Amino acid sequence: MKSQQKKTGIYLRFALMIVVSALVGGLLSMLVNCNLDRLSDLGSGVSGGLYRAGLPLLASGLVWSAVSTGVYLSARGPMRRAEEDDDAFETANRRLCLAMILNSLLFPWIMITIALAVVPTTGTTRFFGLTLAILLLLLVWSIAVQALCVQATKKLSPEKRGNVFDTRFQRDWYASCDEAEQKTIGDCSYFTFRVMNLVYPFAMVALLIVGMYWQINAMWFVLVGGLWLLQMGCYQLRCYRLQHSRRTHGKESV
Known part of the structure; x- marks a missing residue:
């Protein structure tokens, strides 16, 4: 009996979800239709603003890189005490993980902002040389931070294997976990x-x-x-x- 009631509740929740989704979709469609001109102007303004801000947004990745580098450097002190102090080991490991997280999120940000920065219709091609220089600096900086974090992690955990510059790095690293x-x-x-x-x-x-x-x-x-x-x-x-x-x-x- 309870099993049958549970199944009935599942079907009812599913049907309710379908109805609510349809109502929300219809409401959104009505709102868009009623504010078509305003939304068109808003979309054009936001799009143009993002394209014009492409280069500054790309350059902001330098701040991102500096923060990830700072987090990595903050892990070096605890690393020296990691062998005899479990708390220091945990602190160093956590900071290296945070540095890797920040560095990993940076690459998608670079791809998004470089796409905004190089669109020829916005006039930003005048700064193409500067854009290219910032892009190369970010890529080299990102790879360097990743290599340093991996090397430091391997010192904390000698069983870890893998070379950042090897195409099999992720496979080798996973196998050593x-x-x-x-x-x-x-x-x-x-x-x-x-x-x-x-x-x-x-x-x-x-x-x-x-x-x-x-x-x-x-x-x-x-x-x-x-x-x-x-x-x-x-x-x-x-x-x-x-x-x-x-x-x-x-x-x-x-």
Whole structure:
């Protein structure tokens, strides 16, 4: 009885979610339709402002790099005491992780802002030499910080393997992690997968609403939808391969 009630509740929540989503979509569509001119002007203003700010936004990555470098340098003191002090080991490890997080987030920021900075229609091509210099400085700085953090982590944990400049770095690093660390990586990957499975549908719906009232390039739909398909395909095909390869090996061993 309880199982049947639970199933009924699941179906009701699903139906309610569909109805609410439809109502929200209809409401958003009405709001857009009623404020079409204002939203058009707002979109044009924001877009133009972002393009004009492309170079300063790219240059702000230098501050980002400086912060990640500062966090790395703050870990060097605790590293010297890490062998005889567990608290120092934990502090150094945590700061190195924070430096790596900041440095990892910097690369997408560079790609976004360099795209804004080099658009020829905004007149920023006058500063192309400066833009290129900042881009190269950021890339070299980012790689250097990553290499230093990895080297420092390997000193704290000598079992870690991998060279930042090797194309197999991520594979070698994962292989050198213990079971608990590999499980953490798996949990984080699954969490990211779940988040992106929410982001992609909302992004597609947003594009659909925009496309109903403004003419946008079809490649936006192809790009977002293609990335969604790529993620789902990689996940499903990898899952299929692992499941069936294990079953095949199991039957062969029997």
